Amino acid sequence: MKYSLRQLEVFLAVAHFDNISRAAESLSMSQSAASGALRDLEAQFDIQLFDRVGKRLKINELGRLLRPRAEALLERARSLEQDMAQHEAVGQLKIGATMTIGNYLAVGLIARYLDEQPRAKLDLQVANTSAIAARLVNFDLDIGLVEGEVQHPDLEVIPWLNDRLEVFCAPDHPLTQKPQLSDTDLLSARWILREQGSGTRQAFDWALHGLLPNLNVLLELEHAEGIKQAVAQGLGIGCLSRIALQESFELGTLVPLWVAGRDFSRQLYLVINKHKYRSAGIERWIELCHQA
Structure with a gap:
């Protein structure tokens, strides 16, 4: 050789x-x-x-x-x-997850994986969809779990879970008095949103197409918890995955708003570089994701 x-x-x-x-x-x-x-x-x-x-x-x-x-x-x-060194088929995995998945879903998957493979080493990196995609293209990650759509010739995108965004506000916000929000209501509200490049923002922009240039976006934040706190303080209304809002809705610290004529459904994806060798660890991780 x-x-x-x-x-x-x-x-x-x-x-x-x-x-x-x-x-x-x-x-x-x-x-x-x-x-x-x-x-x-x-x-x-x-x-x-x-x-x-x-x-x-x-x-x-x-x-x-x-x-x-x-x-x-x-x-x-x-x-x-x-x-040969560890006498087992599953080793280290470098996983990239977008904010909602990393904060609310990935920990449970990691726990299940380590339950099966207690000697495995996992590296979880949390970033937005565009950053995860770039790291996958550059072989810096083994697999990505993302909220936004990814288009790159070197990446394989596998549909994973169905999700939905929810528009929400503080319990004492005036919009809670309305059974459903019209486009006029959406344009009159102040918004606290995720940053550009995130999967959540991508889905939000798609759902509110036609209104975007005239929306009153007060703040753009990278973290769901920051958005939830700002909305709870009455600074505006927000839009996040229902995964990130479930506990707050149950506690009553935030409340959902119904929006007429807008589709907030979306897909979560697994993403892997097409040229990457799929080790036993990668294959098992994909299986666990599909079982979730």
Whole structure:
């Protein structure tokens, strides 16, 4: 074999960081050793995987073509190494979840997974849909659980759970006196919403198409709890997943509002890079999600 797994690790690290020094640091190597490994890999096949731009290395077309296959090969090698070291088929998983899923659903899934695989290591990263998608494309995550629609040629999007957004307000808000809200009511209200790029905001914008330019958006916040607190204080009305609002509705600290003629239903998705090797851990995680 003309190449080593270490050379592939260096190639992928440089592709990730666009910098040989940071790549070497991430692999606990000296810069000269990393440079030598990359140079030897290219020389062995008489190829160039990066364009040299000053001190930066920018992956070229050939490098982009080979990167997913190198990722998959290394993933298989790590899985085999883990099986031999731990004598079990399931190891570390890097999971990305959007805010609502990460805060309200992922913990239960993690508990079930660890119940079966107590020696497994899980890394949960919570971010909005666009950030999760970017990390999946870059192979920084094994699988994503997202609230918004994702469109990227390298990503496989698997329908998961049905969800619904709820418009809500404080119990003493004037709009609670109305049996249902019209478009005029929606335009006259002050809104506390999730930020652009989140799956919740994507679904909200779709539901209120035609009204968006004229909506009075007072605040845009990244966290559901912050939105719930702002609404409870009477700053405006909000719109979040019913998953995030169920407890508040039961306690009576927030109340739902019925909106006429608007569809707030949506789909939650599992997302994985098409080029990623599906280890036993990834397959089992997907199974648990579908059982939830």
